[in-house]
Amino acid sequence: MAKKSRTRNQTTPAADGEVGPRQPCPCGSGKRYKACHGSAGGAPTFVARPFEGMPSECDVIALRELVPAATAPLSLKDGDRTVQLCTLLPGAAPALVRDSGEVWLGLQVHHQYGDPARDLGAVLQAALATEEPGHIGLTVEPGEGPRLQDLISNDSLDITVHDGFGFWLADVAERDATMEAALDQANGAAFPTRRLESVEAAYWTDVSTKEHLRWVMPHAEDELLDALARLHAAGQDSLADGSRFVGMFRAHGLLAPVWDLPLGTGAEVLEEPAARFAADLAEAFEGGELTAAERSARAGLANRQVTIR
Structure with missing residues (x-):
């Protein structure tokens, strides 16, 4: 009996820059692409280059994926609230509304909804809708709406790389032991980084x-x-x-x-x-x-x- 051809089970290699069906999904879920954002009717549509059109796109990617502690002020197209883009926030919060009303937006949060720029836009809109201090986050897929780059007017970002996460408590007058312990733990995990x-x-x-x-x-x-x-x-x-x-x-x-x-x-x-x-x-x-x-x-x-x- 002749051997069955193995060619029908072979898959076409992915083109440069594309994700192959058997490769890990870029969203970070740990699943293969074909079982995650590459599946028909499965996960939300995956956006391959979500920060395209964002001022300082390459730096934004670095701050999201590489840099432990950094900040950059954002200017809103509408409204005069003070907004600060941060690599990481206490408790890995997607956003914080500070006592002053200032909004801090965390980059290093992975919602796995397919478009991190859209997720950041939704989080920022939710934070701008309140002046009540506290954590702001997403609990469901946000659906259609503006992305972060649609909400800001910056031509470029003025990035400050910090030696640690001391900026978390820079505007806190009274610090308790829990705050200090969280800060020490975060600082201990941060490698020295320079831009x-x-x-x-x-x-x-x-x-x-x-x-x-x-x-x-x-x-x-x-x-x-x-x-x-x-x-x-x-x-x-x-x-x-x-x-x-x-x-x-x-x-x-x-x-x-x-x-x-x-x-x-x-x-x-x-x-x-x-x-x-x-x-x-x-x-x-x-x-x-x-x-x-x-x-x-x-x-x-x-x-x-x-x-x-």
């Missing part, structure tokens, strides 16, 4: 066993991989002595290249090399067809998927 000043959305961090530079880039994936392959093949992808370009991860529709750095490198020494790399990368986008060496480098880079943390 480079010479380029956009590049963040150095020290995770105690090594240091990293993680750089969220705005380019289309195929074009970025080509440009990175040209630099890699030419030996132009090092940022400091002993540094190593180890790969990249996808987050919210964009790629973030990652470098390992020797302990003791620090952030300051990276400023000039990062600016030089950005200039080299811009030139690499202008290259023509990839050479054989560059194609080989590209294939290797495409397989270098790293974990975010």
Whole structure:
């Protein structure tokens, strides 16, 4: 008896930038994509690049996925309430209305409703609808409505990276032991992080066993991989002595290249090399067809998927 063909069970590989049906769903549910946001009539529609059109999109992605403690003021299109975008809030709250009436909006909250920008917009609207101090959150899928970028008027974000979460209690006159304990616990879990000043959305961090530079880039994936392959093949992808370009991860529709750095490198020494790399990368986008060496480098880079943390 002839063997059955195995070809009918094979699946077409996902195109660059797309999620394959058997890959983990990008929403973070832990399910395969085909059983989550890739299923017909299943989870809410997954938005691959939810922060597109958001001012400082790459930094927003970094603040959501990489940076422990950071803040940025938001300006509303309608209304004069003071709003502050924060990486993480006490108790992982989606939003807080402070005693002053100021609204704090937490980025690092994963509702798994398919569009985090829409979720943030719904949370912000709910917080703006009250002046009663307290936590604001989502308990059901918000449905149609404005996304965060539709509600604000910023052209760019003025980001402050903090050494810890002391900003949580900066406006609290009387602190109790519970507040202090929560602050100490949060600070203990936060790795030192710095944002480079010479380029956009590049963040150095020290995770105690090594240091990293993680750089969220705005380019289309195929074009970025080509440009990175040209630099890699030419030996132009090092940022400091002993540094190593180890790969990249996808987050919210964009790629973030990652470098390992020797302990003791620090952030300051990276400023000039990062600016030089950005200039080299811009030139690499202008290259023509990839050479054989560059194609080989590209294939290797495409397989270098790293974990975010």
